[in-house]
Amino acid sequence: MTFSQKLILNGTQTFLNYKFKQNFKAIKKGDTKKLPSKKSYMMYIHIPFCHTFCTYCGFHKYIYDELLAKKYFQALREEIKNAKELGFDFDTLYVGGGTTLVNENELLKTLELCKSLFSIKEISCESDPNHIKPDKLRLFNGLIDRLSCGVQSFDDEFLKKTARYQKFGSSKELIKKLEAAIGILPIFSIDLIFNFPAQNEKDLLKDLQIAQKLNPTQITTYPLMKSKLTKKLIAKSFGKDLVDKEFEFYKLIQDFFKAYQQNNCWSFSLEKNSLSDEYVSYHNEYVGFGSGAFSFLDNKLLVNAFDLNEYESLGENKLIAEFDFKRKDILRYNFLSKIFSLELDIDKFNENFTCDIKKDLSLELALLKFSSFLFERDKKFILSDEGKYLFVLLMKEFYTNMDTVRAFFKERILH
Numbered sequence: 441m442t443f444s445q446k447l448i449l450n451g452t453q454t455f456l457n458y459k460f461k462q463n464f465k466a467i468k469k470g471d472t473k474k475l476p477s478k479k480s481y482m483m484y485i486h487i488p489f490c491h492t493f494c495t496y497c498g499f500h501k502y503i504y505d506e507l508l509a510k511k512y513f514q515a516l517r518e519e520i521k522n523a524k525e526l527g528f529d530f531d532t533l534y535v536g537g538g539t540t541l542v543n544e545n546e547l548l549k550t551l552e553l554c555k556s557l558f559s560i561k562e563i564s565c566e567s568d569p570n571h572i573k574p575d576k577l578r579l580f581n582g583l584i585d586r587l588s589c590g591v592q593s594f595d596d597e598f599l600k601k602t603a604r605y606q607k608f609g610s611s612k613e614l615i616k617k618l619e620a621a622i623g624i625l626p627i628f629s630i631d632l633i634f635n636f637p638a639q640n641e642k643d644l645l646k647d648l649q650i651a652q653k654l655n656p657t658q659i660t661t662y663p664l665m666k667s668k669l670t671k672k673l674i675a676k677s678f679g680k681d682l683v684d685k686e687f688e689f690y691k692l693i694q695d696f697f698k699a700y701q702q703n704n705c706w707s708f709s710l711e712k713n714s715l716s717d718e719y720v721s722y723h724n725e726y727v728g729f730g731s732g733a734f735s736f737l738d739n740k741l742l743v744n745a746f747d748l749n750e751y752e753s754l755g756e757n758k759l760i761a762e763f764d765f766k767r768k769d770i771l772r773y774n775f776l777s778k779i780f781s782l783e784l785d786i787d788k789f790n791e792n793f794t795c796d797i798k799k800d801l802s803l804e805l806a807l808l809k810f811s812s813f814l815f816e817r818d819k820k821f822i823l824s825d826e827g828k829y830l831f832v833l834l835m836k837e838f839y840t841n842m843d844t845v846r847a848f849f850k851e852r853i854l855h
């Protein structure tokens with residue numbers, strides 16, 4: 441990487457962090473989810489339960505309890521029915537967690553309800569390796585189009601340090617579970633994490649080779665994200681990071697998947713699939729359901745209640761807060777989420793966001809072009825290999841900052 445690339449890399453990360461702090465200062469009491477002005481949105485549902493917690497994970501979750509979960513799913517379905525009454529429609533559904541398949545029957549009822557109420561054409565879910573048993577997955581045939589399963593690593597030592605060995609089994613056991621599950625639903629993605637402290641190139645290559653041998657339709661490689669919430673826990677179980685090899689690891693990953701189709705900066709497929717890969721990436725507006733879910737509607741970020749009791753008792757309107765953004769920051773956010781899929785169609789972007797990107801983001805684009813992170817061809821902005829790494833870093837920074845926002849609301853629960 442050149443000197444100017446390193447400079448821009450550090451500068452954009454600092455700028456993104458600064459923008460987060462600035463934008464999340466002015467918190468307002470959440471209004472209601474307004475009647476939609478457009479026809480169709482992306483729907484996000486949050487399932488905040490896991491049997492135990494992993495050391496690195498800052499997602500919003502509670503320890504699973506059957507009774508608690510049943511009550512939760514019931515309240516969730518009420519919130520969904522209310523959106524139908526408000527006039528919303530959705531074409532895509534992303535279910536995230538937590539562990540979304542933690543209670544298969546309740547999830548089944550919820551997905552069936554969504555399909556019956558809205559024009560949903562594709563559903564993606566996340567799971568852990570304990571909830572991918574073939575007989576359970578078959579229940580979701582025709583409902584779930586893509587299932588991503590968190591594996592994180594096939595290295596027993598890393599699995600122990602992330603507290604996953606005890607829950608999900610050794611590398612050998614994980615391979616058996618995955619072999620039985622892959623092929624039941626149309627798209628199966630294996631999620632891996634790279635850049636664990638003390639990880640070396642050989643460890644990473646081994647993880648990639650094992651994942652490849654299992655032949656899933658998709659492999660996603662996330663860089664380890666350390667937020668305020670998880671930093672200490674990660675350092676406690678892994679020790680301090682002596683040398684950060686993130687860029688070298690990312691290059692290794694890109695070389696390894698040369699023969700694959702790259703869906704976005706961190707996801708690779710055997711064939712290019714048309715499903716939405718990151719829920720923020722293709723849909724500039726989405727509506728979140730469930731405790732701790734975010735919605736992005738009419739240039740506002742809306743926040744649902746985190747605390748389960750509060751979420752259930754709130755009735756029709758589950759919002760506890762909202763944040764407004766300046767037009768320029770929204771354009772920057774949309775630019776980040778679109779270019780993350782490797783290229784951006786200039787005319788479509790201008791039409792979608794009623795802007796002239798070359799004028800509105802002229803400085804940002806000049807810097808990215810000058811440092812060869814991005815180039816223009818056939819009315820598209822296209823990322824270079826270094827550019828893909830830059831946007832992995834920025835997306836990582838974005839998620840880490842969202843963890844801080846979640847931590848803020850969780851602290852409100854604790855006090």
Ligand SMILES: C[S@@+](CC[C@H](N)C(=O)[O-])C[C@H]1O[C@@H](n2cnc3c(N)ncnc32)[C@H](O)[C@@H]1O
Pocket residue numbers: 496497498499536537538539540566567568569589590591592631632633662663664665666670
């Ligand atoms: C919300 S988790 C749910 C997955 C499922 N509960 C599991 O653990 O298998 C979705 C994925 O995000 C990724 N992830 C979670 N925390 C991360 C972190 N701190 N850094 C990088 N990736 C992370 C993991 O690959 C994980 O599988």
Ligand code: SF4
Pocket residue numbers: 489490492493494497498499501537538539568590
């Ligand atoms: S990684 Fe998955 S299983 Fe582990 S705590 Fe996070 S959501 Fe739960």
